[in-house]
Amino acid sequence: MKKEKIFFTLSLLGILLLLFLLNFQKPTEGAFVKKISISGDKITISLVNTSTKVTLTSSKKLDLGKDNYLEIYGKKEMYRNQTYIYPDKLICKNCK
Numbered sequence: 001m002k003k004e005k006i007f008f009t010l011s012l013l014g015i016l017l018l019l020f021l022l023n024f025q026k027p028t029e030g031a032f033v034k035k036i037s038i039s040g041d042k043i044t045i046s047l048v049n050t051s052t053k054v055t056l057t058s059s060k061k062l063d064l065g066k067d068n069y070l071e072i073y074g075k076k077e078m079y080r081n082q083t084y085i086y087p088d089k090l091i092c093k094n095c096k
Contacts (some may be wrong), residue, residue: 027071028085029054033064045070052076052083054090069093 031047038044043062045054047070054072056062064070074087 025073027091028074028076028087029070029072031070031072033066033068033070035066036062036064050083052085054085054087056087056090063095064092068095 029047029050029052031050031052033045034048035046036043037046041057043056043058045056045064047054054070069092071091071093072085072087073089073091074085076083076085078084
């Protein structure tokens with residue numbers, strides 16, 4: 001009985017620690033939107049002053065426009081001398 005309580009308590013502490021650390025994650029990239037291209041369920045967002053492109057595969061409608069500032073959290077990859085970010089989370093700082 002005592003071992004189960006110890007494992008349960010340690011599991012809860014581990015989960016709380018992970019949640020705490022996620023709140024201090026820094027954005028992968030932060031920039032203004034230059035252009036948004038939509039083809040099928042793939043959305044590509046080009047950013048101002050950088051060659052980085054953000055690729056989303058979603059059927060959801062985004063309320064983004066030119067000159068919106070995005071904070072992007074996700075995985076950055078290089079492909080054919082182009083930087084792509086596959087985001088886990090997008091935060092628009094100056095959206096309506």
